[in-house]
Amino acid sequence: MQEYTYIMLLERPVIAINLKTYSESLGENAIEIAKAIEQIQTDQTPKYNPIIAPQAVDIRLLAKQTKINIFAQHAEAFDYGRNTGYNIVKSMKDAGAKGLIINHSEHKIELNKIEDVITAAKKEKMYVICCADTINQARAVACFEPDFVAIEPPELIGTDTSIAKEDPDLIKKIVKKIRFIQYNARILIGAGIKTRNDVDICVKNGANGVLLASGVVKAKNISAVLFELFG
Amino acid sequence: MQEYTYIMLLERPVIAINLKTYSESLGENAIEIAKAIEQIQTDQTPKYNPIIAPQAVDIRLLAKQTKINIFAQHAEAFDYGRNTGYNIVKSMKDAGAKGLIINHSEHKIELNKIEDVITAAKKEKMYVICCADTINQARAVACFEPDFVAIEPPELIGTDTSIAKEDPDLIKKIVKKIRFIQYNARILIGAGIKTRNDVDICVKNGANGVLLASGVVKAKNISAVLFELFG
Amino acid sequence: MQEYTYIMLLERPVIAINLKTYSESLGENAIEIAKAIEQIQTDQTPKYNPIIAPQAVDIRLLAKQTKINIFAQHAEAFDYGRNTGYNIVKSMKDAGAKGLIINHSEHKIELNKIEDVITAAKKEKMYVICCADTINQARAVACFEPDFVAIEPPELIGTDTSIAKEDPDLIKKIVKKIRFIQYNARILIGAGIKTRNDVDICVKNGANGVLLASGVVKAKNISAVLFELFG
Amino acid sequence: MQEYTYIMLLERPVIAINLKTYSESLGENAIEIAKAIEQIQTDQTPKYNPIIAPQAVDIRLLAKQTKINIFAQHAEAFDYGRNTGYNIVKSMKDAGAKGLIINHSEHKIELNKIEDVITAAKKEKMYVICCADTINQARAVACFEPDFVAIEPPELIGTDTSIAKEDPDLIKKIVKKIRFIQYNARILIGAGIKTRNDVDICVKNGANGVLLASGVVKAKNISAVLFELFG
Numbered sequence: 001m002q003e004y005t006y007i008m009l010l011e012r013p014v015i016a017i018n019l020k021t022y023s024e025s026l027g028e029n030a031i032e033i034a035k036a037i038e039q040i041q042t043d044q045t046p047k048y049n050p051i052i053a054p055q056a057v058d059i060r061l062l063a064k065q066t067k068i069n070i071f072a073q074h075a076e077a078f079d080y081g082r083n084t085g086y087n088i089v090k091s092m093k094d095a096g097a098k099g100l101i102i103n104h105s106e107h108k109i110e111l112n113k114i115e116d117v118i119t120a121a122k123k124e125k126m127y128v129i130c131c132a133d134t135i136n137q138a139r140a141v142a143c144f145e146p147d148f149v150a151i152e153p154p155e156l157i158g159t160d161t162s163i164a165k166e167d168p169d170l171i172k173k174i175v176k177k178i179r180f181i182q183y184n185a186r187i188l189i190g191a192g193i194k195t196r197n198d199v200d201i202c203v204k205n206g207a208n209g210v211l212l213a214s215g216v217v218k219a220k221n222i223s224a225v226l227f228e229l230f231g
Numbered sequence: 232m233q234e235y236t237y238i239m240l241l242e243r244p245v246i247a248i249n250l251k252t253y254s255e256s257l258g259e260n261a262i263e264i265a266k267a268i269e270q271i272q273t274d275q276t277p278k279y280n281p282i283i284a285p286q287a288v289d290i291r292l293l294a295k296q297t298k299i300n301i302f303a304q305h306a307e308a309f310d311y312g313r314n315t316g317y318n319i320v321k322s323m324k325d326a327g328a329k330g331l332i333i334n335h336s337e338h339k340i341e342l343n344k345i346e347d348v349i350t351a352a353k354k355e356k357m358y359v360i361c362c363a364d365t366i367n368q369a370r371a372v373a374c375f376e377p378d379f380v381a382i383e384p385p386e387l388i389g390t391d392t393s394i395a396k397e398d399p400d401l402i403k404k405i406v407k408k409i410r411f412i413q414y415n416a417r418i419l420i421g422a423g424i425k426t427r428n429d430v431d432i433c434v435k436n437g438a439n440g441v442l443l444a445s446g447v448v449k450a451k452n453i454s455a456v457l458f459e460l461f462g
Numbered sequence: 463m464q465e466y467t468y469i470m471l472l473e474r475p476v477i478a479i480n481l482k483t484y485s486e487s488l489g490e491n492a493i494e495i496a497k498a499i500e501q502i503q504t505d506q507t508p509k510y511n512p513i514i515a516p517q518a519v520d521i522r523l524l525a526k527q528t529k530i531n532i533f534a535q536h537a538e539a540f541d542y543g544r545n546t547g548y549n550i551v552k553s554m555k556d557a558g559a560k561g562l563i564i565n566h567s568e569h570k571i572e573l574n575k576i577e578d579v580i581t582a583a584k585k586e587k588m589y590v591i592c593c594a595d596t597i598n599q600a601r602a603v604a605c606f607e608p609d610f611v612a613i614e615p616p617e618l619i620g621t622d623t624s625i626a627k628e629d630p631d632l633i634k635k636i637v638k639k640i641r642f643i644q645y646n647a648r649i650l651i652g653a654g655i656k657t658r659n660d661v662d663i664c665v666k667n668g669a670n671g672v673l674l675a676s677g678v679v680k681a682k683n684i685s686a687v688l689f690e691l692f693g
Numbered sequence: 694m695q696e697y698t699y700i701m702l703l704e705r706p707v708i709a710i711n712l713k714t715y716s717e718s719l720g721e722n723a724i725e726i727a728k729a730i731e732q733i734q735t736d737q738t739p740k741y742n743p744i745i746a747p748q749a750v751d752i753r754l755l756a757k758q759t760k761i762n763i764f765a766q767h768a769e770a771f772d773y774g775r776n777t778g779y780n781i782v783k784s785m786k787d788a789g790a791k792g793l794i795i796n797h798s799e800h801k802i803e804l805n806k807i808e809d810v811i812t813a814a815k816k817e818k819m820y821v822i823c824c825a826d827t828i829n830q831a832r833a834v835a836c837f838e839p840d841f842v843a844i845e846p847p848e849l850i851g852t853d854t855s856i857a858k859e860d861p862d863l864i865k866k867i868v869k870k871i872r873f874i875q876y877n878a879r880i881l882i883g884a885g886i887k888t889r890n891d892v893d894i895c896v897k898n899g900a901n902g903v904l905l906a907s908g909v910v911k912a913k914n915i916s917a918v919l920f921e922l923f924g
Contacts, residue, residue, distance in 0.1 A: 020777050021775070021777075021779060021781050022774065023773040026773075026784055026787055027787050055780070056780055057749050057750065057753050057780070057784055057785065057788035058753065059750050060720070060750050060751065061753055061754065072778075073777045073778035074778025080714055080715055080716040080719075081713070082907075083713065083714040084711060084713050084766045084767065084798075084800050084906075085765075085768075085780075085794070085797060085799070085800040086714060086767075087748070087749055087750070087778075088714050088748075090716070091714060091719055091750055092750065094719055095720070095750035095751075101778070103342060104778060106775055106777040107776075107777050108341040108343055108344075109341060109342070110341055111334060111339065111340070111341070111363075111371060112339055112364055112365075113339075114342060114371075115364075115367055132342075133343055133346075134343075134346060136346055136374050136375055137342055137346055137374075140342060140345075140346075140371035140374040141371065143370040143412070144371065181370075213775075213777075214775075249546060251543070251544055252542055252545040252546070252553060253543065253544075254542040257542075258556050258557070286553050287518040287519050287549055288518050288519065288521050288549070288554065288556070288557035289522065289557075291519050291520065291522065291523055292522055292523065303547075305547025305548075309483065311483055311484055311485040311488075312482070312484065313482055313483070314482065314569075315480060315483070315535045315563070315566040315568040315675075316534075316536025316563070316568070316569040318517070319483050321485070322488055322517050322519055323519065325489050325519070326489070326519035326520075332546070335546040335547060336546075337544055337545060337547070338547040444544075445544075565804060567805075570804065570805055570806075571803060571804070572803055572804070573796060573802070573803070573807060573830055573833060573834070574798075574801055574827075574830060575801075577826075577827065577829060577830055577833075595805055595808075598808055599804055599805060599808055601836040601874075602807075602808075602833035602834065602837065603804070605829050605830075605832040605833040605836070605874070606829055606833065643832075643836070643874065
């Protein structure tokens, strides 16, 4: 299996899988998902670079058992200290996370915290996927120059409607509008993405990858979905 | 006394006074501050257009007794309904507010709420002053095209250091960076502004006005300060 | 019309009306509701003592125009000062509120804040209605000895099911369990209460009154409902 | 080394150590602290039963490497599902946690959430240490019958003042007042506890143990402190 290096993370299109707090992606199940991807990607130069975002309790073990880049699903910018019960950037890194998802539509944060967490992550040389519901929110978070801006139109979340199939021109428009703010922004498309064809359309239209969740984790046959996505 | 029309609000530089929850600017005291400004500004075309942001309990009475534009200090985007104990945009308007301050450094809100409140306010034809701690936060909120972007470098809040005197070039830089996002952004400078000279420097360097609080409300002689600012 | 004195507030059963953020109970509408109750209660010793909880923007005007006790729908324990956009206990009092509703199911607060707000209100000689979803939450808030504990079983909110008609013994049980913690607790029953008969059943079974909202405010004929409740 | 069974957790006095987000108690350091306690407690019937509350990222590994009971520092009552970035009760259990700390003074939660998390934990047969700042807050949380009520007078947190030495009668009073609500409450004393003598005084005066943090984790010689506490 190839090494998933930092350079890959930034130079190839990305398929990021948010494991959320589903039971199907907890503990051993998270490891199985990672292992399955590794076995599929035997090629030295796979087209899509995988990212997996497990629950905080799974980061340390997963980071030991896979070379796939692990991202935390959220973190606070707090320094080490008296922050009982919080997941902080520095501890996520210590556990093996290479990056963070922040401001997910299920875990919205204040504007100033977005800046603080991105700043804290950069100090730790960690990558940040900053989520946004709308084009204007995506432009706003691009002002802080996260490594990735993920846009999930909320009207598409959890539906069978794929932005890729329905409206590929919208992807072009999203990409253009965000890059007007941050010319080198790496943009992930979320919500409604399920098939490899969807991913290919996103990338063909200028995006740098996709952010998936239930399409993988809640699939009847996870292996088959992973094989389609990464094969 | 002149009428403070909407056009004035947008066409002339602004001195906005945040009354916060100080006792010195509550109830009768708020009315006195408004009346004092009206008496000072006998000119039909005053240089600076005043905005006063009282506590929610004072909006309705103040709006009846002054022609100065009243802004709420915060509001939720919620529609009429089951929101016990919240101050909502529509009720602020009903009470007589012409606009809203949002995302003040003492009342930070989630990124998506910033967009939601600005959208709700525009539907009600209310103006929004959206605050930001840093240049990048100011650029981010400019993506939602609020009527005013107020920037208060937190290191200057409550100090005697005036950005106007210390570093007027910083104002030029702030203005330029925000207008790159929103070319017609109206920009208010906050923190450390106390004198008319400070205000003049801000406007001379490209800002559209200032956002003040303790410099007025906690002054030993409020009338004297108002006279200096608006005279 | 009689004076609504403090003693009445504590010595007679209460019908408290939460006006929430409905348009039907905003501004002039709030005043109409208060006036209607005053006109109905011509008796010097009405059976039920009314409380009205308007939006923050309506407190000051309403307090001037009615003798009915006005309660805020929420407030923070903060002292006067730098709390932009918050409704604080002291300002609610200044505006004319005699008391506060806190921890409403639409505006939940942290346990320590419940204690802080009750303490702050007592210092201001304001009354507190502290809400609870369940019997155990009601017992918990009774530990802080608020003037009233209001219990609204969430499974009944907004339904046509009246606890009074369905299960009057449950009222007895609720009252007994709360008074085990605070022997002199005044207990208000909420959710599903709509008719005078409901109120009478609550009081007959040991409660000290009721907390109403949509049953009054969203009624097709508000006057008729008020006449039935207070007549 | 003995097995730390559930029965022990409830039948013997407890010394619970909150590792917070200190670097000195992260990852390998957390394991070292656990191992040190195990080596000290060679006795089959140690006087004090240890609990360790690591950061979420350390629970799974620590649970595999120690028999000491592991508690999470916080958790949400949410079921498995779409809760990106949250630590949920069920996942904490899956990772090996035997219990939870909730409502710590650094991580306050709403009253209804306290009830929800305790209910969720009981379903998972997990233990809950519910924290409180004051006697009345402790009485309030006792209404939900958590396994442990921990009281940390905030005026003593992080100071060198030990409630045990300063005012042992206060411990008796605290214990009595909480047990009036929950007759079989297990009560932990926090804030200012540093020495074995402090712990002994707490237990002698009726408490069921202590909740420690910086006294252990930030000690110059952690081993020495652990030896004194558990030896």
